[in-house]
Amino acid sequence: MDAQTPYARLKTRFARLTHLEDAAGMLHWDLSTVMPEGGAEARAAQLATLKTVSHDLLTAPEVGDLLDAADADEAPALDGWDRANLSAMRRQWRHATALSTALVEAHSRACSACEMAWRGARAADDFAAVRDRLATVLDLTREIAAAKAEALGRSPYDALLDEYEPGGSEAEIAPLFDDLAAELPAILDDALAAQAADPASALPPGPxxxxxxxxxxxxxxxxxxxxxxxxxxxxxxxxxxxxxxxxxxxxxxxxxxxxxxxxxxxxxxxxxxxxxxxxxxxxxxxxxxxxxxxxxxxxxxxxxxxxxxxxxxxxxxxxxxxxxxxxxxxxxxxxxxxxxxxxxxxxEPGLIRVDADEVTYPAHVILRFRLERALLSGDLALDDLPGAWRDGMRDLLGVTVPDDRTGCLQDIHWYDGAIGYFPTYTLGAMxxxxxxxxxxxxxxxxxxxxxxxxxxxxxxxxxxxxxxxxxxxxxxxxxxxxxxxxxxxxxxxxxxxxxxxxxxx
Amino acid sequence: MDAQTPYARLKTRFARLTHLEDAAGMLHWDLSTVMPEGGAEARAAQLATLKTVSHDLLTAPEVGDLLDAADADEAPALDGWDRANLSAMRRQWRHATALSTALVEAHSRACSACEMAWRGARAADDFAAVRDRLATVLDLTREIAAAKAEALGRSPYDALLDEYEPGGSEAEIAPLFDDLAAELPAILDDALAAQAADPASALPPGPxxxxxxxxxxxxxxxxxxxxxxxxxxxxxxxxxxxxxxxxxxxxxxxxxxxxxxxxxxxxxxxxxxxxxxxxxxxxxxxxxxxxxxxxxxxxxxxxxxxxxxxxxxxxxxxxxxxxxxxxxxxxxxxxxxxxxxxxxxxxEPGLIRVDADEVTYPAHVILRFRLERALLSGDLALDDLPGAWRDGMRDLLGVTVPDDRTGCLQDIHWYDGAIGYFPTYTLGAMxxxxxxxxxxxxxxxxxxxxxxxxxxxxxxxxxxxxxxxxxxxxxxxxxxxxxxxxxxxxxxxxxxxxxxxxxxx
Structure with missing residues (x-):
């Protein structure tokens, strides 16, 4: 082992991390497709251990030393792929080491509890029932964002975004989405008018x-x-x-x-x-x-x-x-x-993002992008979220949100701690x-x-x-x-x- | 962590080992049932990494210290289950630390190569085609047996057996099998006679x-x-x-x-x-x-x-x-x-173990038990294995082995390095x-x-x-x-x- 260069040793370690992540991916597939219900507890233990073991491999003290040594002594001689590989390793390591184990565990527990409460709250159309748990998730997310912002040298929101969208930034996305939001209402009106002129479409007979x-x-x-x-x-x-x-x-x-x-x-x-x-x-x-x-x-x-x-x-x-x-x-x-x-x-303009068509989908995403930044910065108080959602849907799509179940309770993402994910849908469409x-x-x-x-x-x-x-x-x-x-x-x-x-x- | 007792820390570590082993078990199931052929290479990498990571967790230097400390300071106060748990940990650790990484890897490589060669050799009924690879497996198995014998304080064969049958020993099994071998021919004759007197049995019509x-x-x-x-x-x-x-x-x-x-x-x-x-x-x-x-x-x-x-x-x-x-x-x-x-x-006495009935199955196992001990000790030269197999089948079951394909090439076990496994079938039946x-x-x-x-x-x-x-x-x-x-x-x-x-x- 010691005869290997620091970069070669990093490659061995990151290959193991990939294999462990791949193993977890297969176990997730199994869980979602063929696992009997009674296997859930054992599966959760397997996945949690894979996560812990991976985290330990990635954050072991020698990894930082190896990265420094590879950057200092080897990087200049590496070709483009290897240099990109080394910097992807560094990025992954920064994300993992930015947070204390205590913060990661508190966040993971808060998300599980919030997601569980959200399922009931959504069914009951009762935002108040999940509000406090979401507040806890948001507080911990702010802590995480601050820690990652420092580690990555980015703004708090960009530091969260970076997990899903390496190098992505609010400053680039916001104007793109503003352009889109300005154009979409006219496109929607014209599309609805064109559609109204279509001949009636018979449904092919099922089942x-x-x-x-x-x-x-x-x-x-x-x-x-x-x-x-x-x-x-x-x-x-x-x-x-x-x-x-x-x-x-x-x-x-x-x-x-x-x-x-x-x-x-x-x-x-x-x-x-x-x-x-x-x-x-x-x-x-x-x-x-x-x-x-x-x-x-x-x-x-x-x-x-x-x-x-x-x-x-x-x-x-x-x-x-x-x-x-x-x-x-x-x-x-x-x-x-x-x-x-x-x-x-x-x-057809509607209330539910996952049912939306190609024309109206971006409005759903733009609303969430605006609201999640405001929630993270504190510009929007949690108690004002349901109202802000209704206002946004009216302004962006012209639809009236009758309840929170079809409003701010519809998506799992925030309740599961994923902030900074939504914009990737519409960036993907563009x-x-x-x-x-x-x-x-x-x-x-x-x-x-x-x-x-x-x-x-x-x-x-x-x-x-x-x-x-x-x-x-x-x-x-x-x-x-x-x-x-x-x-x-x-x-x-x-x-x-x-x-x-x-x-x- | 440091506030935990050594035994508590061992429990955390062994729980992780269990979860990793369980994860590997699920991936093996997937591999055998639903995995597309093109997934084999990635799956092998996942399983190899799970094995490496588990081995590292089990053989880390602190594990021996924790076991010693738990044995010295905590064992007397533990109840029966925890004491048994601690000694099962010790046994697992002894097996894992008995062997150098180089020996484990050489054995693993030799087994893969031998198993691969065996598939062709069996199909071609050509023992010579796999003989040298089996010799290598046997040599390495002897090294492993010697190392484990020293670590466990057992004979070499018992040390191998211990992996499958904790605490099992040749000295206990041999007389049991000798008793059985003495009784079985008469039972078989009587059974065949009784069966001959049975009325003919119509086969229910398929498919x-x-x-x-x-x-x-x-x-x-x-x-x-x-x-x-x-x-x-x-x-x-x-x-x-x-x-x-x-x-x-x-x-x-x-x-x-x-x-x-x-x-x-x-x-x-x-x-x-x-x-x-x-x-x-x-x-x-x-x-x-x-x-x-x-x-x-x-x-x-x-x-x-x-x-x-x-x-x-x-x-x-x-x-x-x-x-x-x-x-x-x-x-x-x-x-x-x-x-x-x-x-x-x-x-019906026959050539193939996996097709054997309840009466004749033990003879197949007893033969393998006798031969694998003789191979391990060197009493039986590898070149004499096909002949010894034919002699054994004649003596134990009265059947004539026409070729090695239905003789000593029929089972994967030895060619895959599993020596000490066969007796468990008949111990299980008893x-x-x-x-x-x-x-x-x-x-x-x-x-x-x-x-x-x-x-x-x-x-x-x-x-x-x-x-x-x-x-x-x-x-x-x-x-x-x-x-x-x-x-x-x-x-x-x-x-x-x-x-x-x-x-x-």
Missing amino acids: FPADKQRALARRLMERIGFDFRHGRLDESLHPFCGGVPDDVRLTTRYDEADFTSALMGVLHETGHALYERGLPAAWRDQPVGRALGMSVHESQSLLMEMQACRSRAFLTFAAPLMAEAFGARPGDPGWDAETLYRRNTRV TAAQLFAAAVAAVPSIPDDLARGDFAPLLGWLRTQVHGLGQSVTAREMLERATGRPLDAAVFTAHLRRRYVERVG | FPADKQRALARRLMERIGFDFRHGRLDESLHPFCGGVPDDVRLTTRYDEADFTSALMGVLHETGHALYERGLPAAWRDQPVGRALGMSVHESQSLLMEMQACRSRAFLTFAAPLMAEAFGARPGDPGWDAETLYRRNTRV TAAQLFAAAVAAVPSIPDDLARGDFAPLLGWLRTQVHGLGQSVTAREMLERATGRPLDAAVFTAHLRRRYVERVG
Whole structure:
């Protein structure tokens, strides 16, 4: 061991951390899909120990010394990938060592208690029942933000954001979201007007048996490029993409009255899965070989679902397959590509984020981004949250929030301690639009390819421009190289106008 | 932490070791049942890291100090369970620290290479193709045995045996097996004669669809006491019982031409599962809360399969359920209890251990026990193994071994480095017979209960006398308390005579 350089020793240690994280990922998949209820306590103990052991490995006193030695003596001679790897190690170590064990444990306990109380509070539409626990979570989150702000040399909110979005900042996001918020109401009005002029869309006749939905989903996943030798499709209450890059596990939930939500959900998760599978194989167990952050991850799922699979081009290809999957003929009412396109691009302002369409979704995120910053800074008192939520929904989407259950109690995130996560959804949507436009500019055949069900040209471009880079560049560098410009709202709003107002694309 | 006593600190550390071992157990289950082939490499890395991290936790220098301090200062004041726990910790630590990392790694590499070569050698019936690799495994196993012998104060073979059978010894096993070997040929002759006088048994007409076999297996598992809130039944190439005590995962493999082998396999694994589930809940994550060893574990599966479920009593109950499961009527040819009993108690000397019946199985084990001791001591040269195998099969079972594929190449164990494991199968069979006889003596209604499909009285007795004890006593103490005598061959041979010669029981 001692003959190894500090950086080589760090690589061994971080490979172990990756394996432990991967093991925990598989156990999470199991928990969500196949574990019997009685296994919960033992599983919690396994996961907690994996976390403790990983934390001990990452924060052992020698790690700081090794990082310093590697930075001082080896960094100048390392190539780009190794240098990026070393700095990703440093970032991970800073996050882990910024907090005392006591603070981490207090936060973890507070989040568990708050999340538990939130489940009851949401069901009972009773914000007061969870208010005090949320206050505790917020207080501890402020402590964490302050500690990380010092360790990372960032603002408190940016320090929280950095966990999900390395290098992301409030100062960059706020103006992007302001631009979007200024544009969206007009797009929404125009989209609703365009939609009102659409002919009525017959619903294809159900029910849609789960096994037929599954067969269709698998068929389209394979078309897109999912390799079942390296992954699975299963069922869980809350769909997700888990597992590890060489064994990606997607889940969905089938509704036999409507096959669209499960299918589009699967295509969304397939986008996540292809990103994981495309990460650089030579760096599988090092930080530089992992995904760039949540917004880039979300961009890959939204690119696949929203940009590619809800497009008129793809639905032209998929309509006959969908009809066939459920024993209908392509000409049958409700099964033509035009009807399916209209059904897959409906817009309707609503109360619930997870049910929102592509046009109204950003408003939900912008509201949460504004409110969570105000909560963290103390500008918004917790008692004023329900009212601020109602005001925000009225201003941003023109909808009236009738209760807290469909208002500030709807999402688990804050009650589970995740502050700084929400913006990544809409950053992901903007990134997806910008990347897809660049892909089409670089490979103009892509829309026609999708209309033939050929994803290879699109996937090939993504493999080179995004997936294969791992963390060897920052998210900003990746985007500028791939698209020639930093993230801005214009490509995304242009996409929305094209699809929802002009009804093309 | 420093305010804790050494024993309390050891408990925290051993709880973590349990959680890591449990995590690895779940990942093994996944690997054998649902993992796509492309996940193998990542899974191997996860499992290797869990092993390394566990080894580091167990062999850290402070563990020896804590054990010494706990033994010196705390042991006298501890109650029986904690004292047994402390000594189980010591045993585990001795096994782990006896070997250098270099030896463990060399052995692990040699076993992987040998096992790989064995697969080809068995298929090609070519012992020479694996001979040198097996020689390397044996050499390293001798080194391991010598090191453990010194650490544990046991003979080399006993030191290997101790891993599977804590406290077990060659000196105890050899005379038991000699008694058995002396009795078995006469039992076998008498059994074959009795069987020849049986009326012909019509085979119930197949095929037996896997989903119907599964439904029947689940129904009988629940009857026996398996709780599906705490476990699963799945499929794998090699059936096993895995998972953790509160989430026990059984597997089987369905043969649509014959439902008996999968069903009896499931009932066998259910015996293992009930043992795991019955281990003391208050000691779940401590060594004293784990199973007593492989022979006791095997006794629980064999008790359930052989003593209970192949009995005339149980088959009387199960015959109509079996008929019903496959759409037959209880009176239909082949579905009456007598026929099913005869089919489930057929005896036939054969070449393959895993296909052997209850009467001939011990001969296979006794042969391996004799040969592995001779190999380890050097009394038997590796080149003489194929011949010694043929001689042993002729002497013990009267069968002629035509080739090495069905001879000394049939089992994976030695080629994978497991020496000292084989005797636990037959120790388990003897223990099962002795425990079952004691259960019936204590609760005379048990055979009638089984004939009504009521396992509660039998399971209740096992919970108290075996399962709930964990490692708070030794296997020998458990058996003497439960049955009033040490292990001897007489109860087992009496059972064999009763069932296979007198054709009752």
